[in-house]
Amino acid sequence: MILILKPNTERDGTEFSQLLEFLSNLRNIRFRTHDEHGAQQVLTEVYLIGDTASLSLDEMESLPCVERVVRISEEYRVLGRHRDTVRPTHFEYNGVRFGQDNLNVFAGLCAVDIPGNVETVMKALKAHGQQCTRMGAYKPRTSPYSFQGHGKECLPFVFELAGKYDIKVIAMEVTHENHVEEIHAALHQTGHPTGVLLQIGTRNTQNFELLKFVGRQREFPVLLKRGFGITLEESLNAAEYLASEGNSRVIFGLRGMKTNMGDPHRNFVDFAHVPVVKRLTRMPVCIDPSHSVGSRDYAPDGLLDVFHVTAQGVIAGANMVLVDFHPEPGKALVDGPQALRMHELPLFLEDIQIAREAYEKRVETAARHAAQWAETA
Ligand code: PEP
Numbered sequence: 433m434i435l436i437l438k439p440n441t442e443r444d445g446t447e448f449s450q451l452l453e454f455l456s457n458l459r460n461i462r463f464r465t466h467d468e469h470g471a472q473q474v475l476t477e478v479y480l481i482g483d484t485a486s487l488s489l490d491e492m493e494s495l496p497c498v499e500r501v502v503r504i505s506e507e508y509r510v511l512g513r514h515r516d517t518v519r520p521t522h523f524e525y526n527g528v529r530f531g532q533d534n535l536n537v538f539a540g541l542c543a544v545d546i547p548g549n550v551e552t553v554m555k556a557l558k559a560h561g562q563q564c565t566r567m568g569a570y571k572p573r574t575s576p577y578s579f580q581g582h583g584k585e586c587l588p589f590v591f592e593l594a595g596k597y598d599i600k601v602i603a604m605e606v607t608h609e610n611h612v613e614e615i616h617a618a619l620h621q622t623g624h625p626t627g628v629l630l631q632i633g634t635r636n637t638q639n640f641e642l643l644k645f646v647g648r649q650r651e652f653p654v655l656l657k658r659g660f661g662i663t664l665e666e667s668l669n670a671a672e673y674l675a676s677e678g679n680s681r682v683i684f685g686l687r688g689m690k691t692n693m694g695d696p697h698r699n700f701v702d703f704a705h706v707p708v709v710k711r712l713t714r715m716p717v718c719i720d721p722s723h724s725v726g727s728r729d730y731a732p733d734g735l736l737d738v739f740h741v742t743a744q745g746v747i748a749g750a751n752m753v754l755v756d757f758h759p760e761p762g763k764a765l766v767d768g769p770q771a772l773r774m775h776e777l778p779l780f781l782e783d784i785q786i787a788r789e790a791y792e793k794r795v796e797t798a799a800r801h802a803a804q805w806a807e808t809a
């Protein structure tokens with residue numbers, strides 16, 4: 433059960449202590465409080481764990497400070513929807529809105545190489561009205577002999593160039609808690625020219641200690657990639673690790689599943705789960721067509737498979753697209769074969785726009801029919 437408190441409830445007020453006093457006296461029930469930081473207000477939620485079936489909703493609703501009570505299922509306590517339509521399904525970070533109702537594109541380098549390529553990408557993004565990008569500094573690689581990313585050395589020039597081209601959010605994978613500290617330090621050193629969305633990659637989806645660390649910090653929101661060889665439920669529980677430690681600004685990323693049933697694609701495209709994740713949780717959902725498809729093959733209609741699967745995810749309501757671009761894919765140090773070329777950026781963005789408008793039209797059409805059915809029922 434969740435008690436949603438009145439906005440901006442004072443933690444040191446008498447009413448709040450009366451509430452805590454009452455809750456401490458409930459038998460077989462533990463509780464913990466959790467703050468949701470919105471743009472204008474702080475919403476405090478109190479999670480009751482244990483024998484909550486015996487509690488009366490009316491009684492709990494009449495307690496001091498309590499605005500609303502939601503009965504929840506055991507799963508995904510913080511991030512789950514629990515059939516509630518009022519708790520937020522969006523958050524803001526560095527002036528950018530991330531929600532289940534909007535869409536952001538994060539086109540950029542899988543791995544940062546030279547400053548010139550970072551600048552070429554960011555300049556093109558700005559020219560096409562984009563304010564987000566992806567830039568990998570820490571790369572988890574299959575072979576220990578492959579390029580591992582430039583790490584903290586590249587952060588200052590990446591952040592400074594982002595500031596120069598008004599990029600507000602950079603998705604950047606971290607594989608160790610030190611990386612979060614290095615990002616924090618480099619942002620501080622460069623005067624916070626941009627923001628960072630910490631990415632947890634598919635190989636670390638169940639690295640619980642990393643999840644707990646990243647969940648305890650509140651500075652950066654998180655993009656959690658789905659584990660490529662575990663169930664959806666296991667990956668959603670991994671997201672809940674972040675939230676249960678206090679950071680509920682989490683985006684859930686679909687990136688394809690590892691199985692040869694998806695051949696010739698690098699992974700089996702799983703974007704059919706976009707609406708499923710939106711139904712089960714309050715997280716915005718990201719799709720990664722580059723790591724799903726893994727190549728630059730064209731369909732006979734002249735569109736790349738990467739474009740087709742992006743459109744499939746967007747027309748199903750995806751909220752973020754994470755996609756690899758490179759000025760010279762042949763020279764990319766990581767994942768060149770799947771990178772889109774810079775001249776393809778305007779077409780890619782236009783194609784996404786077509787799919788997004790189709791999605792919005794589908795939602796409106798469904799609502800119109802539902803209203804008609806209600807009238808005639
Ligand atoms: C990436 O986005 O660069 C990446 C390594 O993704 P994943 O963790 O999904 O393989």
Ligand code: MN
Nearest residue numbers: 542723766767
């Ligand atoms: Mn990659």
